[in-house]
């Protein structure tokens with residue numbers, strides 16, 4: 001099995017690439033989704049967050065107030081580092097479990113490729129764990145525009161998140177494959193189809 005890390009800054013188009021790879025039959029583990037699962041009510045990570053940040057991070061129904069916590073952590077480095085220390089080891093452990101299950105063939109045979117879609121793959125120093133690192137890049141202003149117009153993010157929130165992530169120059173430095181998402185979605189999908197072929201060829205060679 002060939003393990004591929006997929007990363008890119010917020011709004012780069014990473015999730016769109018991941019969705020296409022899923023359509024092509026590649027198992028994709030989504031770190032953002034894992035990060036949500038581990039803070040569901042009753043999960044130990046949510047208790048750890050409440051212990052650190054206080055009960056005001058909970059909504060009336062007991063769920064995590066995500067936008068409230070985002071407003072705190074993207075304006076305060078120390079608070080964000082605390083969140084990252086609580087969350088990142090747990091996210092990594094859950095992803096490792098998923099990879100182990102795929103390697104064990106729980107989905108009916110070991111797949112040739114497994115992709116981990118992780119926005120902070122480089123920031124968390126995990127690039128060395130992967131056979132290939134795919135980076136999706138797009139100019140910052142374009143990313144901000146897409147996030148505001150299509151995802152409904154506040155511009156200030158988009159910029160605050162970009163400011164605490166690494167730069168595309170950092171990402172280029174560790175990339176084995178770069179997907180440029182300056183064009184339209186159709187171009188991105190076509191680039192992903194080519195990427196899929198390349199990764200399958202790399203995986204066959206790796207064997």
Ligand SMILES: CC(C)(COP(=O)(O)OP(=O)(O)OC[C@H]1O[C@@H](n2cnc3c(N)ncnc32)[C@H](O)[C@@H]1O)[C@@H](O)C(=O)NCCC(=O)NCCS
Nearest residue numbers: 009010031032035066067069070084087091119120161164
């Ligand atoms: C702060 C939280 C509650 C905000 O939730 P919200 O629903 O608004 O955003 P969501 O989780 O969908 O993340 C959207 C994007 O924000 C960026 N982002 C999220 N957390 C961080 C972080 N700690 N540092 C830098 N960027 C981040 C990523 O690009 C991510 O794709 C949430 O992002 C969180 O729990 N973050 C800590 C865990 C984490 O690092 N997740 C991202 C990597 S798996």
Ligand SMILES: Nc1ncnc2c1ncn2[C@@H]1O[C@H](COP(=O)(O)OP(=O)(O)OP(=O)(O)O)[C@@H](O)[C@H]1O
Nearest residue numbers: 009010011012013014015016119146150183184185
């Ligand atoms: N080439 C493109 N042209 C126009 N819109 C695009 C393009 N690529 C992606 N988008 C849109 O831009 C937004 C951000 O893309 P996407 O969700 O794939 O980014 P992401 O890198 O996964 O962000 P996040 O880090 O938040 O998960 C989405 O609304 C998506 O539909």
